Amino acid sequence: MASSVNMHRFALTVGAVMASLAASIGAQAQTVVRIGHVGPVSGPQAHYGRDNENGARMAVEELNAQGVSIGGKKVRFELVAEDDAADPKQGTAAAQKLCDAKVNGVVGHLNSGTTIPAAKVYSQCGLPMISPSATNPELTQLGYKNVYRVLANDNALGSGLAQYAANTLKLKKVAIIDDRTAYGKGVAEVFAKTAKSLGLEVVSQQYTNDKAVDFMAILTAIKNKKPDGIFFGGMDPQAGPMLRQMQQLGLTKTYLFGGDGICTDKLVDLSSGARTLSNVICAVGGASLDKLPNGKTWRARYDAKFPKQFQVYSPYTYDASMVLVDAMKRANSVDPKVYGPKLADTSYQGVTAKVMFEPSGDLKNPAMTLYVYKDGKKVTLN
Numbered sequence: 370m371a372s373s374v375n376m377h378r379f380a381l382t383v384g385a386v387m388a389s390l391a392a393s394i395g396a397q398a399q400t401v402v403r404i405g406h407v408g409p410v411s412g413p414q415a416h417y418g419r420d421n422e423n424g425a426r427m428a429v430e431e432l433n434a435q436g437v438s439i440g441g442k443k444v445r446f447e448l449v450a451e452d453d454a455a456d457p458k459q460g461t462a463a464a465q466k467l468c469d470a471k472v473n474g475v476v477g478h479l480n481s482g483t484t485i486p487a488a489k490v491y492s493q494c495g496l497p498m499i500s501p502s503a504t505n506p507e508l509t510q511l512g513y514k515n516v517y518r519v520l521a522n523d524n525a526l527g528s529g530l531a532q533y534a535a536n537t538l539k540l541k542k543v544a545i546i547d548d549r550t551a552y553g554k555g556v557a558e559v560f561a562k563t564a565k566s567l568g569l570e571v572v573s574q575q576y577t578n579d580k581a582v583d584f585m586a587i588l589t590a591i592k593n594k595k596p597d598g599i600f601f602g603g604m605d606p607q608a609g610p611m612l613r614q615m616q617q618l619g620l621t622k623t624y625l626f627g628g629d630g631i632c633t634d635k636l637v638d639l640s641s642g643a644r645t646l647s648n649v650i651c652a653v654g655g656a657s658l659d660k661l662p663n664g665k666t667w668r669a670r671y672d673a674k675f676p677k678q679f680q681v682y683s684p685y686t687y688d689a690s691m692v693l694v695d696a697m698k699r700a701n702s703v704d705p706k707v708y709g710p711k712l713a714d715t716s717y718q719g720v721t722a723k724v725m726f727e728p729s730g731d732l733k734n735p736a737m738t739l740y741v742y743k744d745g746k747k748v749t750l751n
Contacts, residue, residue, distance in 0.1 A: 424683030428690035481505035501685030521654030521735035527559025547602035557602030609639025688719035
């Protein structure tokens with residue numbers, strides 16, 4: 370009888386060991402895929418960076434919940450998040466760190482000024498990179514085969530705003546301010562060139578930087594030229610104080626145009642309720658979430674996970690992450706060298722667009738949406 374009990378215990382022990390071994394083998398068969406994300410999560414642009422990172426994190430969590438298999442193996446995704454503080458040097462250091470860590474692909478960076486130098490680093494180490502928000506046209510003119518973006522570039526934003534100013538609002542005179550970054554300078558140059566071609570007179574061209582908060586001297590010089598509108602190439606930490614100072618100087622009937630850099634929910638707080646907020650017309654290189662088939666449900670999921678953090682680009686980081694994984698699935702490989710070339714053939718229905726790429730890496734048929742601010746809320750104009 371004792372012998373029978375012992376045999377039973379032995380069988381149970383062997384069974385437990387075998388089950389443990391099977392679980393261990395199963396765990397080993399699981400592939401870990403690491404997706405890098407870089408954006409400014411410190412400094413004055415941290416609200417953009419957190420929003421972007423949230424979008425990528427949401428994609429990773431949803432992919433893990435789906436139980437994705439690639440090349441016959443279960444895959445677990447991890448987000449490797451880095452901070453570039455919107456600084457080009459920190460951006461290239463973060464890019465090198467991701468290369469050294471041998472992540473499987475990168476979503477980022479946010480700013481054109483960090484993305485363009487980082488793209489060279491990713492090209493050298495063979496990492497596919499999709500930017501959700503860097504709009505300077507130069508990014509996809511560098512000849513790197515691994516670089517893509519999932520929204521319209523500054524040529525669309527700057528020219529679209531200039532056309533609206535000239536053709537719809539029938540303005541005659543505009544002034545231009547830019548912050549001298551790759552983004553601000555680039556989008557301002559496109560606006561200026563298009564405005565002039567449409568017969569608008571550019572009465573003043575002024576320069577600042579992406580750390581400034583005092584624009585009284587610049588705005589005073591502009592006020593003397595009596596423009597109908599001002600175009601600002603820059604980001605919302607500068608546009609907010611600029612709107613307050615426009616009100617102080619009596620520029621209350623002057624439009625303020627800007628690209629996606631100022632087109633945030635945060636601008637409402639940064640302008641401290643200035644009446645001039647209602648004079649803002651800004652452009653984002655994509656369709657409004659409210660008008661996209663899955664946009665509202667996606668935004669509801671985002672808001673549930675990250676309350677009051679939405680800005681602009683998180684749906685694009687979400688889509689960029691999904692596009693990387695779509696290429697991996699189609700290639701049956703998570704190896705950047707194997708799946709990277711498949712990105713060129715992407716045809717993926719994302720939240721923001723049907724993502725397909727031009728040979729340059731730019732998005733095919735990009736949409737553009739104009740926004741205004743009414744009663745303290747950003748709403749679509751077109």
